[in-house]
Amino acid sequence: MMRGRRKLLPVLAVAEHAVKGPIWGCKMCGQCVLHDTGMTCPMNCPKTLRNGPCGGVREDGGCEVKPEMQCVWLKGYERSQDLPLLPTAWRNGFHHLRPPVDNQLKGDSSWVNLFTGRDRRTPSGWR
Amino acid sequence: MSKLATLAATPGAIIVTAELPIVDSGGLDAVRERLEPIAPFVDAINATDNTAGHAHASNVAVAIAIAQLGVEPIMQVVCRDKNRLAIEADIVGAALFGVRNICCLTGDDVTAGDEPEARRVFDLDGPQLIRVATKLASGTYLSGRRLDPAPDLFVGAVENAAAPPLAYRTARTVKKLQAGARFFQLQICYHADRLESYLATLHRIGVTKQAAFLPTVCLIRGAKALRFMHDHVPGIDVPASTLAELAAAPDQREAAYQLALGQARHALAQPGVRGIHITDFRHDGSVGRLVTDLGLADRAGTREQENHAHDTAVAL
Numbered sequence: 001m002m003r004g005r006r007k008l009l010p011v012l013a014v015a016e017h018a019v020k021g022p023i024w025g026c027k028m029c030g031q032c033v034l035h036d037t038g039m040t041c042p043m044n045c046p047k048t049l050r051n052g053p054c055g056g057v058r059e060d061g062g063c064e065v066k067p068e069m070q071c072v073w074l075k076g077y078e079r080s081q082d083l084p085l086l087p088t089a090w091r092n093g094f095h096h097l098r099p100p101v102d103n104q105l106k107g108d109s110s111w112v113n114l115f116t117g118r119d120r121r122t123p124s125g126w127r
Numbered sequence: 128m129s130k131l132a133t134l135a136a137t138p139g140a141i142i143v144t145a146e147l148p149i150v151d152s153g154g155l156d157a158v159r160e161r162l163e164p165i166a167p168f169v170d171a172i173n174a175t176d177n178t179a180g181h182a183h184a185s186n187v188a189v190a191i192a193i194a195q196l197g198v199e200p201i202m203q204v205v206c207r208d209k210n211r212l213a214i215e216a217d218i219v220g221a222a223l224f225g226v227r228n229i230c231c232l233t234g235d236d237v238t239a240g241d242e243p244e245a246r247r248v249f250d251l252d253g254p255q256l257i258r259v260a261t262k263l264a265s266g267t268y269l270s271g272r273r274l275d276p277a278p279d280l281f282v283g284a285v286e287n288a289a290a291p292p293l294a295y296r297t298a299r300t301v302k303k304l305q306a307g308a309r310f311f312q313l314q315i316c317y318h319a320d321r322l323e324s325y326l327a328t329l330h331r332i333g334v335t336k337q338a339a340f341l342p343t344v345c346l347i348r349g350a351k352a353l354r355f356m357h358d359h360v361p362g363i364d365v366p367a368s369t370l371a372e373l374a375a376a377p378d379q380r381e382a383a384y385q386l387a388l389g390q391a392r393h394a395l396a397q398p399g400v401r402g403i404h405i406t407d408f409r410h411d412g413s414v415g416r417l418v419t420d421l422g423l424a425d426r427a428g429t430r431e432q433e434n435h436a437h438d439t440a441v442a443l
Contacts, residue, residue, distance in 0.1 A: 047206075047236060047247065051254040052299050054233040055287030055314050056361030064361040065236045077292045095298055097306055100211060100255050100269070124271030125262050 012109040030105030031119040036093030038079030039086070045072040050098040053077070099126050129227035130199045131171045132281035135310055135339040135401065141426045142339060142402030144201060144312065145414055146173040147193065150184040158192040165407065168418040171199040171228060173312070173404075177208055179360070180240020187217050191224040201283070201312075202226050204260070205234025210250035211259065211269060218263055222278035230283045230312060231256040235361050254299075254306045257284050261307025283310035283338075288325035289318045290362045297328045310339040312404040315356075317365040319393055326397040335399025342394035346387050346407040346417065349379030353386075384413055391421055 013028065020026030020041075024034060027043035033050065034041060042050050046065035053073035056064030063069045080086070080094040099122045105113060113119035134140045145168075148161045166172065174190035177183060186202050193200035202221050204214060218229055233253035237245045251259060259269050266277030284303045288296050300311065316322045322342060329335050347353055350373040357365040369386070376382030391403050403421075407414050418424050 047233065047249040047252070049233065049249065049252040051252050051302065052295065053290070053292065054253070054362075055285065055290050056235060056239075057287075057290045057292075058362075059291070059364040061291050065238055071291070074292050077295050095302060097254055097258065097302055100251050100259075103250075123269050125267040125269040126258070 009109065009112060012112055013107065016109045016111055028107050028110075029101060030108035030110050030113055031102055032110035032114070033098055035090045036080075036096060036098070037073075038076035038081075038083060038094060040072055040076035040079055042072060042076065048101070049073065050101065128279065129171075129281045131201065131228045131310065134170055135281070140401075141395075141423055142171075142310075142341060143169045143405065143418055143423060143426075144171045144173065144341060144402070145169045145405040145407065146175060147189065148407070148410065149175060149178060149181075150189055150192075152184070155192055155196070158189065159196055162193065162196055162198055164410075164412055165405075165414045166198045168415050168424065169405070170402075171201045173201045173203055173230065176203045176205045176232070176234070177240075178235075180207065180235050180237050180242070180245075182240075182242065187221045187226075190221050190226040194225045199228070200226050201228040201230050203230045203232060204256060205232045206249050206251050206253065206256055207234035207237060207247055208245075210248055214251065214256065215259060215263060215268055218260055218280070219274065219278055222263075222280060227279050228281045228283065228310075229260045230285065230310075231260055231308070232285045239361055253284065254302050257282060257303055257306040257308050264307075281309060282307050283312065284308035285312050285314060287314035287316070287362045289314070289316040289321045289364060293321060293325075296325055297332075297334075300325075300329060301332075301334060304334055304338055308338060311341065313340065313342045315343040315345045315363060315406065317363070317369055317390075319390075322394065323397060326399060330397075330399035335401075339401040340399060341402045341404040342390075342397075342400060343404045343406055344387050344391045344394065344417070346405065346409045346413045347383050348409055349383050350374035350376075352408060353383070380409075380411075384409075384416070387413075388417060388420055391417060395421065 017028055024041045025044045026041055029043050053071055057071045061070050061074050063071045080091055134142050145165050150157050172193055174186050174193055176186035190200040190202035237243055237247045260282045264280035266274050286300050353365055353373055356363050373382055394400055394403055405414055
């Protein structure tokens with residue numbers, strides 16, 4: 001059982017990245033929050049912010065760090081408001097305070113961590 | 128309770144804070160020199176944290192120095208340079224020396240500074256940092272490990288009312304309020320209409336009653352400095368008409384002062400605003416002039432500060 005699981009986990013991670021990499025630029029943080037961020041991966045923000053745009057967004061909506069790129073959070077905010085078929089809970093999820101990234105999960109399949117609840121485990125001082 | 132927290136909890140008390148110009152070297156004398164022209168006019172002074180991605184004497188060291196010189200410090204903490212462990216250690220370490228006001232910022236990127244090769248950290252983001260500082264104040268590290276006694280902290284934040292997405296800035300402020308921020312030193316805003324609509328929304332939904340809002344007023348020397356901010360400071364946009372107006376003024380220095388004075392009057396007239404935060408790039412005594420011209424030199428907070436400044440003078 002354990003041996004099978006050890007083989008399965010990396011396979012799932014590869015499969016997840018194969019799907020989410022090309023579509024969302026997934027960085028395999030292992031604790032996916034796409035649904036709460038207007039289906040826009042926050043790990044593509046150069047500051048890897050999890051809770052919305054910094055104060056450096058340019059007048060034209062460009063990123064402070066990469067001016068030629070639209071601010072990831074500006075895009076996420078607009079999508080969270082406008083994307084058709086996005087469940088209301090996901091739309092409202094944009095406003096949730098997301099916990100600091102758990103760096104132990106990097107490279108994991110977030111599908112597995114979602115299933116086991118591992119991605120929702122936060123340090124007790126956060127709660 | 129810090130003096131700033133006490134003032135924030137006093138209905139009607141006008142609060143004036145200011146930023147200490149950066150310090151690199153020169154010992155406590157350097158801090159003293161920078162404090163002297165502004166301390167008598169303000170309630171608390173910010174120790175900045177590697178402003179605009181440039182290394183300087185640390186926020187912790189400068190905040191402690193401000194406290195030791197008898198003035199109330201506000202320690203800015205940014206997320207760019209340190210991970211969560213180091214940030215928690217800085218906050219509780221500074222608190223050992225009586226630093227109780229913590230202003231939490233995401234921080235400019237390393238590419239805004241003169242060492243763009245540096246690794247950016249951002250292990251926490253702004254709202255997370257607010258929550259962590261608030262948890263420290265309630266007696267726990269992020270891990271849940273207890274601090275006994277809990278440090279007496281007054282936690283605040285920054286918001287930029289003028290940066291896109293404009294419609295989201297109020298919601299972001301509410302997120303920071305819910306994370307624990309009780310004062311907001313707003314980013315300098317040259318779009319009066321944006322500041323107005325931001326504050327009006329927050330006032331309407333009751334947020335201005337739960338935290339002290341202090342819009343920033345920036346004292347600059349002239350059109351060149353204004354143009355520099357517009358071109359180089361992340362998140363600051365100056366309307367072309369404002370730039371042109373200042374550039375056309377025969378007396379640049381005076382016109383730049385009047386621009387700041389007008390901004391301060393406008394900010395103080397907005398509903399729910401509790402005071403202003405001053406950033407001074409002139410270093411010519413304009414902080415005192417501004418506070419006096421605003422009729423705030425004899426406010427309750429300053430009376431207290433005058434006694435306090437008296438003590439400071441002794442300490443100085």
